[in-house]
Amino acid sequence: xxxxxxxxxxxxxxxxxxxxxxxxxxxxxxxxxxxxxxxxxxxxxxxxxxxxxxxxxxxxxxxxxxxxxxxxxxxxxxxxxxxxxxxxxxxxxxxxxxxxxxxxxxxxxxxxxxxxxxxxxxxxxxxxxxxxxxxxxxxxxxxxxxxxxxxxxxxxxxxxxxxxxxxxxxxxxxxxxxxxxxxxxxxxxxxxxxxxxxxxxxxxxxxxxxxxxxxxxxxxxxxxxxxxxxxxxxxxxxxxxx
Amino acid sequence: xxxxxxxxxxxxxxxxxxxxxxxxxxxxxxxxxxxxxxxxxxxxxxxxxxxxxxxxxxxxxxxxxxxxxxxxxxxxxxxxxxxxxxxxxxxxxxxxxxxxxxxxxxxxxxxxxxxxxxxxxxxxxxxxxxxxxxxxxxxxxxxxxxxxxxxxxxxxxxxxxxxxxxxxxxxxxxxxxxxxxxxxxxxxxxxxxxxxxxxxxxxxxxxxxxxxxxxxxxxxxxxxxxxxxxxxxxxxxxxxxxxxxxxxxxxxxxxxxxxxxxxxxxxxxxxxxxxxxxxxxxxxxxxxxxxxxxxxxxxxxxxxxxxxxxxxxxxxxxxxxxxxxxxxxxxxxxxxxxxxxxxxxxxxxxxxxxxxxxxxxxxxxxxxxxxxxxxxxxxxxxxxxxxxxxxxxxxxxxxxxxxxxxxxxxxxxxxxxxxxxxxxxxxxxxxxxxxxxxxxxxxxxxxx
Numbered sequence: 001x002x003x004x005x006x007x008x009x010x011x012x013x014x015x016x017x018x019x020x021x022x023x024x025x026x027x028x029x030x031x032x033x034x035x036x037x038x039x040x041x042x043x044x045x046x047x048x049x050x051x052x053x054x055x056x057x058x059x060x061x062x063x064x065x066x067x068x069x070x071x072x073x074x075x076x077x078x079x080x081x082x083x084x085x086x087x088x089x090x091x092x093x094x095x096x097x098x099x100x101x102x103x104x105x106x107x108x109x110x111x112x113x114x115x116x117x118x119x120x121x122x123x124x125x126x127x128x129x130x131x132x133x134x135x136x137x138x139x140x141x142x143x144x145x146x147x148x149x150x151x152x153x154x155x156x157x158x159x160x161x162x163x164x165x166x167x168x169x170x171x172x173x174x175x176x177x178x179x180x181x182x183x184x185x186x187x188x189x190x191x192x193x194x195x196x197x198x199x200x201x202x203x204x205x206x207x208x209x210x211x212x213x214x215x216x217x218x219x220x221x222x223x224x225x226x227x228x229x230x231x232x233x234x235x236x237x238x239x240x241x242x
Numbered sequence: 243x244x245x246x247x248x249x250x251x252x253x254x255x256x257x258x259x260x261x262x263x264x265x266x267x268x269x270x271x272x273x274x275x276x277x278x279x280x281x282x283x284x285x286x287x288x289x290x291x292x293x294x295x296x297x298x299x300x301x302x303x304x305x306x307x308x309x310x311x312x313x314x315x316x317x318x319x320x321x322x323x324x325x326x327x328x329x330x331x332x333x334x335x336x337x338x339x340x341x342x343x344x345x346x347x348x349x350x351x352x353x354x355x356x357x358x359x360x361x362x363x364x365x366x367x368x369x370x371x372x373x374x375x376x377x378x379x380x381x382x383x384x385x386x387x388x389x390x391x392x393x394x395x396x397x398x399x400x401x402x403x404x405x406x407x408x409x410x411x412x413x414x415x416x417x418x419x420x421x422x423x424x425x426x427x428x429x430x431x432x433x434x435x436x437x438x439x440x441x442x443x444x445x446x447x448x449x450x451x452x453x454x455x456x457x458x459x460x461x462x463x464x465x466x467x468x469x470x471x472x473x474x475x476x477x478x479x480x481x482x483x484x485x486x487x488x489x490x491x492x493x494x495x496x497x498x499x500x501x502x503x504x505x506x507x508x509x510x511x512x513x514x515x516x517x518x519x520x521x522x523x524x525x526x527x528x529x530x531x532x533x534x535x536x537x538x539x540x541x542x543x544x545x546x547x548x549x550x551x552x553x554x555x556x557x558x559x560x561x562x563x564x565x566x567x568x569x570x571x572x573x574x575x576x577x578x579x580x581x582x583x584x585x586x587x588x589x590x591x592x593x594x595x596x597x598x599x600x601x602x603x604x605x606x607x608x609x610x611x612x613x614x615x616x617x618x619x620x621x622x623x624x625x626x627x628x629x630x631x632x633x634x635x636x637x638x639x640x641x642x643x644x645x646x647x648x649x650x651x652x653x654x655x656x657x658x659x660x661x662x663x664x665x666x667x668x669x670x671x672x673x674x675x676x677x678x679x680x681x682x683x684x685x686x687x688x689x690x
Contacts, residue, residue, distance in 0.1 A: 016440075019436075020413065020436065020437060020440045023434060023436060023437060024413075024416050024417075024437070034429075034432050035418070035419045037306040037307075037419070037420050037422075037425050037429075038306070038425050038428045038429065039304055039305055039306065039425075040305050040306075040310075040312070040361070040422060040424030040425055040428070040688070040689070041297060041304070041305055041310070046306075049419045049420075050306050050307060050419050050420050050421075051419055053307055054307075061303075074301055074303075075301065075303055075307060075308050075309075076308070076309060076364075076365075077300070077301050078300045078301070078309045078365060079309065079364060079365055079368050081255070082356070082365065082368030082369060082371070082372060083368060083371075085255055085258075085349065085352075085372050086368070086371045086372050086375055088258070088259070088349075089346065089349050089372055089375045089376050089379070090375050092342055092345050092346060092349075092379070093346065093375060093376070093378065093379030093382075095342065096342040096343070096346060096379050096383060097379060097382050097383070097385070172262045172263075173262070173263060175259075175262065176259050176260050176261075176262045176263050177263075179255075179256075179259035180256050180259045180260050183252055183255055183256040183259065184256070186252060187252060187256075189301070189302075190246060190248070193302060194302055195248075195298065195299050195300055195301060195302045196246070196248040196252065196298075196300050196301070197300055197301040198300075198301050198302035199301075199302070
């Protein structure tokens with residue numbers, strides 16, 4: 001009975017969602033006076049919509065050629081600080097709740113191809129991850145995918161070698177320091193410019209590696225943080241499984 | 243501006259980040275950060291109290307382009323309550339806290355504070371996530387079966403709630419291309435009617451899970467029962483208050499329509515009745531307090547829905563109810579550690595809290611119910627008034643039973659623990675006597 005009621009509710013919800021989403025306007029239409037935004041501080045109405053502002057002004061205002069990165073790290077950098085914190089909270093929660101079971105169980109060794117292959121792949125995985133987060137303001141990618149690629153390299157090692165482990169203390173130090181650097185960059189913005197997370201160093205020439213002000217610095221911090229966090233979660237889960 | 247509200251979030255975050263390096267002193271560092279936050283929240287409260295609403299832009303962009311923090315009397319009072327009780331509560335439980343508990347506690351406080359001071363709806367969602375994830379871990383932290391049951395129920399409902407909030411925000415963005423709460427409010431009329439109502443439904447459902455509103459509150463009794471006393475106390479003053487604030491913003495600013503008012507009013511009445519009746523039937527003290535919290539949240543929702551109709555007493559009523567509920571419930575949850583109240587301090591805390599909750603003059607709870615009645619009379623909602631009276635009688639009955647059972651002399655609470663409970667309960671008296679709430683309710687709100 002409960003099962004059928006559940007199915008009925010789910011179908012109703014599905015139909016409701018379809019009926020809404022079918023009405024949504026296409027994503028690329030953001031021109032027109034209906035989208036002109038209003039500044040809530042002084043009540044002035046602008047002559048453009050928020051997305052068109054991002055598309056037109058990103059290069060001048062932030063010096064980044066990758067508009068997505070500029071939105072994620074500059075315009076909405078506070079949200080990104082929050083998202084980094086969500087991941088950090090989840091990692092802390094996992095380590096707070098999981099406790100080690102001291103059972104010595106030998107896992108089977110992985111086969112030769114995995115073992116030798118992961119040795120070759122690991123440095124490339126680390127290099128690719130670092131490349132992705134260092135070039136976040138120039139090419140698609142950034143701190144979160146870069147960190148995940150680094151963590152996947154360690155996951156591969158954990159799978160191939162049962163006895164492999166990453167130094168727990170070092171991971172947690174990297175995590176702490178890179179997280180603090182993010183907040184400190186924000187506070188320096190408050191100190192040297194006018195507001196939290198504001199850019200306080202020259203933006204340079206758009207398209208060059210040393211450009212876009214604080215964006216690459218923040219993305220490097222995020223890359224280290226995400227990489228070490230995900231690696232430590234993976235390692236914790238492996239310890240419990242044993 | 244000299245005041246930087248962003249520090250209320252930045253300082254707890256950086257502290258939580260560096261605690262793993264100084265494991266040994268984790269609880270002490272966390273205590274320092276919470277003390278800073280409390281002082282800063284008090285400063286901001288009195289600044290807003292004398293100068294009116296303030297704002298702070300983030301990353302130097304003007305609001306709809308960047309994020310901004312918008313603080314008016316409502317958010318200043320809530321930030322004050324959250325940070326003040328967070329500090330007092332941490333004094334009681336900080337001694338047995340390890341460094342990971344302290345980190346999660348700090349993150350939950352930073353998240354709740356973020357919800358009440360931000361002026362951006364997506365930013366609010368991010369802070370909801372931080373608060374919720376920290377709360378799951380804190381509830382499960384007791385590591386017995388009941389704690390895990392509560393945490394898992396909360397986690398499942400909370401994750402679904404998050405996706406509802408996100409879809410609601412996406413629907414609004416698809417139409418208005420903005421995420422700023424006050425920009426949305428200014429242009430809500432140009433939204434397609436169907437999508438407007440769908441986004442309201444999604445946001446109310448999602449935030450309602452956190453705000454303990456019927457029928458979305460299945461997790462509440464198990465979570466409060468399973469959590470340790472300090473965490474139950476935290477849940478009753480931080481995440482739930484922040485979530486009811488978010489609903490108030492929805493009601494007062496984004497969707498100030500007659501239909502939304504009626505929906506919220508009747509949802510509130512049903513939540514109140516079901517909470518109080520269920521509390522009456524509970525044997526376990528923590529479950530009883532949890533159901534009673536549900537009832538109180540229903541009453542606060544009634545007050546906010548009346549406030550959205552510009553009734554002058556309703557906003558005063560809701561602020562008094564929030565203060566009274568935060569002070570009384572956090573004190574009673576701490577008290578539930580021992581079976582009996584023993585010693586002067588804990589008897590004082592228990593009795594004052596109960597009297598404020600059932601509405602005895604001149605405590606804060608009395609003024610809350612009094613002005614709620616006045617506001618409802620202005621609107622001629624006689625049925626609502628009768629139902630609130632009925633809920634009050636049920637509430638008095640089970641709290642009388644609770645007092646009868648728990649006044650005694652055997653127990654083993656430390657002096658510090660008892661003193662913190664008494665301090666929390668005292669705020670119900672203090673806010674009842676001081677004219678702070680009247681002044682703060684008369685100040686202009688953002689988007690008002």
